[in-house]
Amino acid sequence: xxxxxxxxxxxxxxxxxxxxxxxxxxxxxxxxxxxxxxxxxxxxxxxxxxxxxxxxxxxxxxxxxxxxxxxxxxxxxxxxxxxxxxxxxxxxxxxxxxxxxxxxxxxxxxxxxxxxxxxxxxxxxxxxxxxxxxxxxxxxxxxxxxxxxxxxxxxxxxxxxxxxxxxxxxxxxx
Numbered sequence: 001x002x003x004x005x006x007x008x009x010x011x012x013x014x015x016x017x018x019x020x021x022x023x024x025x026x027x028x029x030x031x032x033x034x035x036x037x038x039x040x041x042x043x044x045x046x047x048x049x050x051x052x053x054x055x056x057x058x059x060x061x062x063x064x065x066x067x068x069x070x071x072x073x074x075x076x077x078x079x080x081x082x083x084x085x086x087x088x089x090x091x092x093x094x095x096x097x098x099x100x101x102x103x104x105x106x107x108x109x110x111x112x113x114x115x116x117x118x119x120x121x122x123x124x125x126x127x128x129x130x131x132x133x134x135x136x137x138x139x140x141x142x143x144x145x146x147x148x149x150x151x152x153x154x155x156x157x158x159x160x161x162x163x164x165x166x167x168x169x170x171x172x173x174x
Contacts, residue, residue: 006037057170065167072116073118087101145173149161
């Protein structure tokens, strides 16, 4: 097993030390070995993440859907290019077989992002004419979305929750 450095929080486009000053150890469930220490977000860290997401939302939501789709497509490409490396981390973290992590976890996450990258430019409202009346819907970003993951498919679930939110122009905290 490789020795991984203590993992910082990723907020506002960069790695940051947790303001809480706390961390926890994440263990390989197959061996019980410590994989690494992970800094633990506290209330101040969450507030900072929300503030950063609000700033990011202003830029991201103003971007047209086709451009958001291009960026999401690049994210899917990066996941595919780093499939083996990410799958190995999933194996250490979850204890699952490498074949499952490599064939299912990372690839299905990339597939999900790729799907929503493809529809990002075509998300629009509808207009219905009812003679003298009409009804319409608007598709517009709502703001900041929060995602909560699970231990068994962390990368896959992060992609499943983030991709639709980002494609629609929302900011995401996961």
